[in-house]
Amino acid sequence: MSDPDIKVYNTISGKKERFVPLEPGRIGMYVCGITAYDYCHIGHARSALVFDMIVRYLRHRGFEVKYVRNFTDIDDKIIKRAGERGVSCEALSEEFIRAFHEDMAALGVAPADIEPKATEHIKEIIELIGDLVARDLAYPAGGDVYFRVTRFDGYGRLSGRDLEEMQAGARIEVNENKEHPMDFALWKASKPGEPVWESPWGPGRPGWHIECSAMSRKYLGDEFDFHGGGKDLIFPHHENELAQSVGASGKPFARYWLHHGFVTIKDEKMSKSLGNFLTIREVLERFSAEALRLFVFSSHYRSPLDYSEEALSDAEAGLERLYQCLLAVERIEEAADGGQLGKKDRAALDGLRERFNAAMDNDFNSAKALGAIFEAARAVNRAIQNNRGRLTPQAAAELRRGAAGMRELAAVMGLLTREPEDFFREKREKMLAGIDLGAEEIENLIKERNEARAAKDWARSDAIRDRLMEHGIILKDGPDGTTWTVR
DSSP states (O other): OOOOOOEEEETTTTEEEEOOOSBTTEEEEEEOOOBSSSOOBHHHHHHHHHHHHHHHHHHHTTOEEEEEEOBBOSSHHHHHHHHHHTSOHHHHHHHHHHHHHHHHHHHTOOOOSBOOBGGGGHHHHHHHHHHHHHTTSEEEETTEEEEOGGGSTTTTTTTTOOHHHHHHHOOOOOOTTOSSTTOEEEEEEOOTTSOOBOOTTOSEEEOHHHHHHHHHHHHHOSEEEEEEEEGGGIIIIIHHHHHHHHHHHSSOEEEEEEEEOOEEETTEEOOTTTTOOOBHHHHHHHSOHHHHHHHHHTSOTTSOEEEOHHHHHHHHHHHHHHHHHHHHHHTOEEEEEEEOOOHHHHHHHHTHHHHHHHHHHBTOOHHHHHHHHHHHHHHHHHHHHHTTTEEOHHHHHHHHHHHHHHHHHHGGGTOSOSOHHHHHHHHHHHHHTTOSSOHHHHHHHHHHHHHHHHTTOHHHHHHHHHHHHHTTEEEEEETTEEEEEEO
16 A cells, blocks of 8 residues: 655745655654753643654654654753752753653643653764764864854755854854864763763763754664754754754754744743743643643644633633533434434545645644534534434434544644544533532532523523522523533
8 A cells, every 4th residue: 555645844944745655655854952940831742742743643644753852961051950959960850851741741741752852862872973073064162062163054045044144243252272163062072060071072962953953873774765944943053953964974864854833922922031931830720721722733834823711712602612512422312203413514424535645745734624623523512402302213323423533633733633522521520610610519409490491581591590500500402401610
């Protein structure tokens, strides 16, 4: 069987390209992970969710994927934070790697197949630096080792920058050890109090960029399919990775570069340096992980994503509509004289998989793929409502197949993973936390109110509604009965 026709936007070419794997049916992917010195914010959540979705989809389409995502556990930020807290760099990074894994579990993000740490690959890093020195692409100076950007033809190709323009616009601290202001450190000489490893150039530690080149080479080889990360990594991190890796091997390194957009708050980039970030933990205190996923995937991964509580509330409401649809399917009444599916509704369900795959095959357009799922949900709801929940066994079977297809495809994005009854029970329990009425008492009052309405006892009906409102319970009357939520 031939590989599916998938198109991806390749940063290095600046256009969409047909994805042709290096090896048919198999994919190697490397994604830059966190620098482990603090809790993850929702910018990190977007990165983790985007590549989790991409890996899930590629596997859904039949590919065997080897997914590598690293941890930076030695870095200037880690050294500074460890010093401030009076702990070792190792203790600090381990603390926040554990926190990362807890956050990912809460989000439903599966671990990568391989999750290497920089400090566990010093041998490979030193070997790679040695290869670059031997090729005259790097030079030792004062205990440091620098990459010669002028010796690498095409430096700046990934980020679309010209070396002379970069030099002219750079705000780089003068360093007499460097031959060129844009040369970057592969190895840094040791300083008092810093972690240190022995090397042919003296005691020191690796630079940031070299670790990913060394680890990707070890686990995926000199050439592999996808390299991913946020747009903020294009320059200098990924540009320098590309130069190091191609310079050492002479091979193309990553064939396709995928970069997701920033998360913003009021259109300003979220970052720790600006102090306008929300941790994953803070967001999940107020919203469900599935709602955060729906919010993230409602925009194309390359687009900016503006965070707001209103947007998350909308995502929660959208998620509830999907689960309500699944619950309605479970409650269908079968009857020989029941209703049938209309032509439009049947077409929406029969074409769901094709529309979903077509959207995702076009540079992982999750927003359009979600649109196909919501369209199918509307068709299901319409068929049930038009027939008052009473359908022929054949029509009921068609709707159950449609609902199963919705769940299967939504699972590519980590959505609709729970049973509808469990979803609504957990939602009710969360809503009732701090409310002095239980779910059973609320339901009994709603039943009593419905009886009063049927008897046209409007005073009694209004009194019950007012009593519930005093407890923060909001009622909504609809064709399928009365539902409630907490204010």
